[in-house]
Amino acid sequence: MSEMRSVSPVGASRFERPYAPPSRAASKKTRTSNTSPTSPTSTTNMSASHYSKPSSASTMQSSHTTNTAPSSVDVDSHPPATPSHDKDVSILSSPACSFPPSDYDTDDWFARFRSDPDLSAARSDDCPDRATLAAVYDLPIYQADGTAQPFGSLYDPAYALHQRQLVLFVRHFYCGACQAYLQALSQAITKEDYFGIPVPTSIFVIGCGKPDLIPQYKKFTGCPFPIFADPSRALFKKLGMAVSMNIGSKRPEYMADISAPSWLYGQATTIRKSLKDPEGIRKRDIVRGGNPMQIGGEFLFDEGEVVWCHRMRNYRNHAEVAVLRKLLELDE
Template identity: 30%
Template sequence: MDAAALTPVTQQISGRASLTAVPTGPDRGQPLAAAVAELPVVDAAGVRVPFGELFRERRAVVLFVRHFLCYVSKEYVEDLAKVPRSVLEEANITLIVIGQSSYHHIEPFCKLTGYSYEIYVDPEREIYKRLGMKRGEEIASSGKSPHIKSNILSGSIRSLWRAVTGPLFDFQGDPAQQGGTLILGPGNNIHFIHRDRNRLDHKPINSVLQLVGIQHIDFTNRSSVIHV
């Protein structure tokens, strides 16, 4: 394996115009290292799948989240669950969430949030590391998220309650690990990457979907899934 393949992706990539259609020729997206594409993610049944297989055939919006007990991740994914399937199918886009817990936590997390699209875990956080996802909280103003309904006190209390009342008392992932958002594929092309600096630094869902040609979705008028 050559040294270049082992180098983490560290460049923040953006650009609206090139993402409304799959770019070709010299405007093609930055390639994802083959060594990273070969790393496994795990589905809810415990089956290991190469990361690159998730977006080999068509473009995907891939959202790496913090631990599954994180109230911010929970509320963000609750809104992801409200994206209409018909809209994704019309745009030929796959929506994928990746966490960093044991795969045993996937099904309960989906039931909690109502999320029904693709979801996997990277328990060893190897892909997080290789993509340069931050570990630790950077003190930086991230503005108010349109997806987070709880404040830090109420959200943290609910997270703790879920931890102590769950069948396994763990954080369902590393609490210090931050997530990020990518637009990938078809093939090993990175079209956009954002690495969260802290728990509230995620990209608003609409701003990401607009990059792949999906028009604004009104989350405020859709009923929210409420769980304590």
């Protein structure tokens, strides 16, 4: 594993606040790292004039945040800053974060995977082109409190804290298979692993249920990564993720100890327990978790473009955790 970084990634975990870009009065845009988690950074609000969003997102505003040390703040309580039309944004530099050299080449990076017989599952599906990414840029994604922001704010180099972003699209918020996947991923990519990723990478999760169910989903999964909702499923559709009734014949590694009957029974048990919990879901929430036939996938962005993606073929077809660890260069 590479040398640990002290930089705080955007919404890296439940232990810290997300990054907000500094004032536009700062110097022209540069690709550098954020300050150490213990160094406060003053920020200013940025307007949402860059994009046109539906009325449900019309009240969106960027947050005025201060980075604090890990283990101090829940990431969901401080939404990322909203981009504006003026993209002259700079990020304070820090020698603690080591970026790839200037001659870094994505094709060279992926060449290693093409020759790896153990990574056949890492072969990329057709990646969304620039026209598709432009079409989805302004689509709103929602945080637990209903605050909206454009999907493009996650991966646009002008606003993203890190060079790369891994975006995981999960199924409905009661899917036991996706819950098992996020549980396995959270255990396999610890906070120490996260800060040790050689090329700084933010990890985000997007589901298709109602945004106010996100806190319960965090309880179900224990997922430390920022979670958003796309209840309209517009992102899922435009990025090529399909609907399916195929449960899948092969049990994935992240469900090695969970048979199909146990998985389905577990979903029902989880819902019943949450209904009995005073702080759990309500009966009306049972039908608000998202379309049960929608399947998701995983997309790796690098400098604003998708360089690798995997779209699920059935309900239990997320890219294996081992594949993601190798893509992130956590494993040789």
